[in-house]
Amino acid sequence: MFMKNQRLRLYRVFSILVIAAFAIQPLSAAWRDPVRGKNAMVASQHELASRIGVEVMKKGGNAVDAAIAVGLALAVVYPEAGNLGGGGFMLIRLNDGTTTSIDYREMAPAKATRDVFVDEKGNLIRGEGSSTIGYRASGVPGTPAGMEYAFKKYGSGKVKWSELVEPARRLASDGYVLSYRLANLFKAYQGNLSRYEDSKRIFLNDGKFYEEGDLFKQPDLAGTLARIEKDGAKGFYEGKTAELIADDMKRNNGLITLEDLKNYKVKERVPIRGTYRGHEIISMPPPSSGGIVLIQVLNILENYDVTKMGWASAEKYHVLTEALRRAFADRAEFMGDPDFANVPAERLASKEYANGRMKTIDSKKASASSEIGHGAPIGNESMDTTHYTVVDKDGNVVTNTYTINDLYGSAVTAKGTGVLLNDEMDDFAARPGKANMFGLIQGENNSVQPGKRPLSSMTPTIVLRKDGSVWFALGARGGPRIITAVLQSTINMIDHKMNIQEAIDAPRIHHQWFPDHIYFEPFGLTPDTRNILEKMGHKFNDSPGNLASATGIAIEEKTGVRLGAIDSRSDGEAVGY
Numbered sequence: 001m002f003m004k005n006q007r008l009r010l011y012r013v014f015s016i017l018v019i020a021a022f023a024i025q026p027l028s029a030a031w032r033d034p035v036r037g038k039n040a041m042v043a044s045q046h047e048l049a050s051r052i053g054v055e056v057m058k059k060g061g062n063a064v065d066a067a068i069a070v071g072l073a074l075a076v077v078y079p080e081a082g083n084l085g086g087g088g089f090m091l092i093r094l095n096d097g098t099t100t101s102i103d104y105r106e107m108a109p110a111k112a113t114r115d116v117f118v119d120e121k122g123n124l125i126r127g128e129g130s131s132t133i134g135y136r137a138s139g140v141p142g143t144p145a146g147m148e149y150a151f152k153k154y155g156s157g158k159v160k161w162s163e164l165v166e167p168a169r170r171l172a173s174d175g176y177v178l179s180y181r182l183a184n185l186f187k188a189y190q191g192n193l194s195r196y197e198d199s200k201r202i203f204l205n206d207g208k209f210y211e212e213g214d215l216f217k218q219p220d221l222a223g224t225l226a227r228i229e230k231d232g233a234k235g236f237y238e239g240k241t242a243e244l245i246a247d248d249m250k251r252n253n254g255l256i257t258l259e260d261l262k263n264y265k266v267k268e269r270v271p272i273r274g275t276y277r278g279h280e281i282i283s284m285p286p287p288s289s290g291g292i293v294l295i296q297v298l299n300i301l302e303n304y305d306v307t308k309m310g311w312a313s314a315e316k317y318h319v320l321t322e323a324l325r326r327a328f329a330d331r332a333e334f335m336g337d338p339d340f341a342n343v344p345a346e347r348l349a350s351k352e353y354a355n356g357r358m359k360t361i362d363s364k365k366a367s368a369s370s371e372i373g374h375g376a377p378i379g380n381e382s383m384d385t386t387h388y389t390v391v392d393k394d395g396n397v398v399t400n401t402y403t404i405n406d407l408y409g410s411a412v413t414a415k416g417t418g419v420l421l422n423d424e425m426d427d428f429a430a431r432p433g434k435a436n437m438f439g440l441i442q443g444e445n446n447s448v449q450p451g452k453r454p455l456s457s458m459t460p461t462i463v464l465r466k467d468g469s470v471w472f473a474l475g476a477r478g479g480p481r482i483i484t485a486v487l488q489s490t491i492n493m494i495d496h497k498m499n500i501q502e503a504i505d506a507p508r509i510h511h512q513w514f515p516d517h518i519y520f521e522p523f524g525l526t527p528d529t530r531n532i533l534e535k536m537g538h539k540f541n542d543s544p545g546n547l548a549s550a551t552g553i554a555i556e557e558k559t560g561v562r563l564g565a566i567d568s569r570s571d572g573e574a575v576g577y
Helices: 002-023 047-058 062-077 143-152 161-174 180-188 197-203 220-233 238-252 258-262 291-299 314-334 351-358 481-494 500-505 526-534
Strands: 035-037 043-044 085-091 100-102 267-269 272-276 279-283 385-390 397-403 461-465 470-477 551-556 564-565 573-574
Touching: 035 043, 035 161, 035 573, 043 047, 043 062, 043 551, 043 564, 047 062, 047 161, 047 385, 047 573, 062 085, 062 220, 062 385, 062 397, 085 143, 085 279, 085 461, 085 470, 100 143, 143 161, 161 220, 197 272, 220 238, 220 500, 238 258, 238 461, 272 291, 279 291, 291 314, 291 461, 291 481, 314 351, 314 526, 351 551, 385 551, 397 461, 397 470, 461 481, 470 481, 481 500, 500 551, 500 564, 564 573
Parallel strands: none
Antiparallel strands: 035 564, 043 385, 043 573, 085 100, 085 397, 100 267, 272 279, 279 461, 385 397, 385 470, 461 470, 470 551, 551 564
16 A cells, blocks of 8 residues: 555656646757758658658659658558558648648448448447458548649659659568567557458568568568559559459458449548637648537637646646537537538638637536537538658648558458558448447438548648748647647647647647547646546546647748657657758
């Protein structure tokens, strides 16, 4: 008992010291400074991928060219989330102010129906045949098509497509040295990966396992990349690669067919925009929910003096939790693929709507999620993930989030391709009104339909200074916690005057309406702060854990120096020149 009490006292003392370290300015005395680059910067989850992006820009390529090369390289060196077999969102702002978003989210196969993942009794199917593992869990991948679309429309024209693919192909063919983290992550996921022949052979060394320092080669993936290098996205959606995927699907009762692959389409969409204390916020529109939830919460918080509250106060966390509770309730009801559902995006992101939701917040008492429903926005308009950000010498910005959903996706590597396939079908509402693998409740707007894109939490975001110049761009990985990671990093920059590295590293919380509790991080709350929140009626998750990991780049106002930041919760490296 004495030892237990001693540990508890030490934990409390350490918690207070950590909080105190953030309360003292400058924060950089306690935490890392961002990486500096005079001309350009890439911040991604792997040093090799970041360096490839920088080399592309040194050759004359722009941020879009570099982002494509980084994304393809991460498919090789960051296989748990980097991908060819998934999809995502790319937010682009060119130096002339042109801003756009490229939606290359996965699409449901033609055989997918509303009840494809429930049994005859209406219960969710578990294990093989479910929305979370195996051949039926995969939507039609969008990454190769999305990268090619970006290259053709927004690339510099100064580098060839083959120059963007070749570094990834060479990494797959020649191999790279495995880190301690990745070698052990393969072992940690052996339960799922060992179910499927090619996944076991490639990632588990046929059961003999890889160790730190081993050279990891992926010849099948190199072959797939060679076909993409030669024929563009057509080399994935048609021909040998497509046939290998479709044949493997057919043999294993999967849903994706040759026609599904051939019919995949990229969508270019108008970004969602808002403002926060005079700064323009540009983010991803539906089928991502991230941008709307981000802007809605910022609109609510704009009614409060967040700076005066202090970055980790009970008062701030109470208001933040209440705003998140309401925004995620709206997410569940209204959001989905805008090509299939009327999503009132502009109304949900409006100041007027947020002010109405804000009026239901009691400043002294927590709401119960069971009593907080969605709002009434009137009017309609005509884990795992990885994120990286690129800024080039001319000020073009790309912030890109893409995913295969859970770590290693469906765990299926399509035979002969080296391509890990996603389990994005779980991002649909397999049973509308019931929770998915992240505990998120989703509505009928996000039910499964052929050709539909599942709702996402990916939140690639660009924030402008009051003069209209780019201040910072960021995004995160981590399911629905992506939204709160981007949100709190943004608040830390604007309200709490942190630099990009401090803003991303700072402890954070998460609330998503249901389950009705606050997720928190180790040493992120003092015992006194938690006690105050509990007395207000807030409930906490049983144990702390890391809440997503963010990646971003800021542009220093007076010098124009690019400042790259990788979350201390994760690995990766920012590389500039």
